Amino acid sequence: MVVFRGERIFRAPAHAMTHSARSVASPRVVSISDLRAIAKRRVPGSVFDYLDGGAEGEVTLRENCRVFEDVTFRPRHAVGFVECPLRTRVLGFDLAVPFLLAPVGYSRLMHPAGEVAAARAAGNAGTAYILSTISGHRLEDVKAASKGPVFYQLYLMGGRGAAEAVIDRARIAGFSALVVTIDTPVSGIRERDFRNGMKELVSGSALDKIPYLPQILAHPGWLMGYLRDGGTPPLPNVVVPGKGPMPLVDITAALAASTVTWSDLKWIREHWRGPIVVKGVLTADDARRSVDEGAAAISVSNHGGRQLDCVEASLRALPEVVKAVHGQTEILMDGGIRRGSDIIKALCLGARAVLCGRAYAYGLAAAGEAGVNRAIEILRTDLDRSLRLVGCPSVDQLDRSYVNVPANWDAD
Ligand SMILES: Cc1cc2nc3c(=O)[nH]c(=O)nc-3n(C[C@H](O)[C@H](O)[C@H](O)COP(=O)(O)O)c2cc1C
Numbered sequence: 001m002v003v004f005r006g007e008r009i010f011r012a013p014a015h016a017m018t019h020s021a022r023s024v025a026s027p028r029v030v031s032i033s034d035l036r037a038i039a040k041r042r043v044p045g046s047v048f049d050y051l052d053g054g055a056e057g058e059v060t061l062r063e064n065c066r067v068f069e070d071v072t073f074r075p076r077h078a079v080g081f082v083e084c085p086l087r088t089r090v091l092g093f094d095l096a097v098p099f100l101l102a103p104v105g106y107s108r109l110m111h112p113a114g115e116v117a118a119a120r121a122a123g124n125a126g127t128a129y130i131l132s133t134i135s136g137h138r139l140e141d142v143k144a145a146s147k148g149p150v151f152y153q154l155y156l157m158g159g160r161g162a163a164e165a166v167i168d169r170a171r172i173a174g175f176s177a178l179v180v181t182i183d184t185p186v187s188g189i190r191e192r193d194f195r196n197g198m199k200e201l202v203s204g205s206a207l208d209k210i211p212y213l214p215q216i217l218a219h220p221g222w223l224m225g226y227l228r229d230g231g232t233p234p235l236p237n238v239v240v241p242g243k244g245p246m247p248l249v250d251i252t253a254a255l256a257a258s259t260v261t262w263s264d265l266k267w268i269r270e271h272w273r274g275p276i277v278v279k280g281v282l283t284a285d286d287a288r289r290s291v292d293e294g295a296a297a298i299s300v301s302n303h304g305g306r307q308l309d310c311v312e313a314s315l316r317a318l319p320e321v322v323k324a325v326h327g328q329t330e331i332l333m334d335g336g337i338r339r340g341s342d343i344i345k346a347l348c349l350g351a352r353a354v355l356c357g358r359a360y361a362y363g364l365a366a367a368g369e370a371g372v373n374r375a376i377e378i379l380r381t382d383l384d385r386s387l388r389l390v391g392c393p394s395v396d397q398l399d400r401s402y403v404n405v406p407a408n409w410d411a412d
Contacts, residue, residue: 020370032338032359039365043222045215046196047109051361054305055188061305064336067313071345072404076391084387085394090353091275093149096126097380098395102334102355103153108136110365112229116145117369123147125376130179138236140173149176156258161241167271178272183280185259187252188307202232203248265293282317284324297330304357319409322350340382347398
């Protein structure tokens, strides 16, 4: 045990570390981009590009990260704090850190433990995990793995009957909130997935897979795990009445047939009765509409640049949304978070917490649960350090006074 600024930190002796944990320990991994580099080596190109890529020219994907450079800090120096609490409250849940793990579809492709591993890592870190509809693991198993709150992200895949069935299961399993993603009337075109044969990999026949075999065979470690796991399972949480779990044939077609509209929010609310988060808000209009439809929280999000390309970066859209909702609902944001300082900037601009997508998914692809733990640890220590450098005593005291924001951001 070591004592660090009054906090007791329990560290396992080095020899007790698993091989996976060692593979992502410092100094090999000191930042999220180091996890990304390991993920790139460990999984086939098709899986890595599915995780890493964005829609069309990937303009929004790049801008989501770059835009954080436009906001600079206004630190308060010569102040010192024994502790800098990172705790926040989201939907009434106390979270140890102001970030949640975002829904990431096909996580089981990145690592067989996929969604279960990510949920467990989130719970152990004292934060929430959001399970995607496109999960390879049963929602009951995911919930059971976590000590923390787990939310269910809903696509209406399989129709209303399938949605009502999964909502009932989520309620019984103890999920705490429903996250309704509104930016996916059809799937965005992620060109890398087409070039790499992502569809053939997850749903094609053996013959369809042949052209893509070299990149898969070049990653025997990943391939062994994938084969031991039985390949790609059908979606265990999308159970179409009378038909059973939806096979992973063509997610693009399934999504196109399941557009969620504002009128759906009403029956979803009546059926679920718990808190609803609307994910995918980028404008004041959609933010106000979400409030009118009873959203307990919204996430300012462009789906990590994977849907409509050339929309605003999430951070850039945040001030407009904050202004529009007047504190009537909790505001989260996601897109481009790679460092603790990114989280601090989003909080200064009015987000209560952020969702991290790729930041932890790179860890999952790199080293399974140990990689997710490492991603969380990096963001947490980044947050603590940045908060002290900025001179702010706790995350709940962050506000606009700690940052410079370009003048035209407030002209909206
Ligand atoms: C591989 C991948 C799969 C995703 N799958 C889903 C999904 O099933 N449902 C959803 O609402 N968002 C999904 N997202 C979007 C994330 O929830 C989140 O909005 C996005 O990753 C945030 O951007 P970031 O990756 O830069 O953190 C996915 C993102 C990635 C990278």
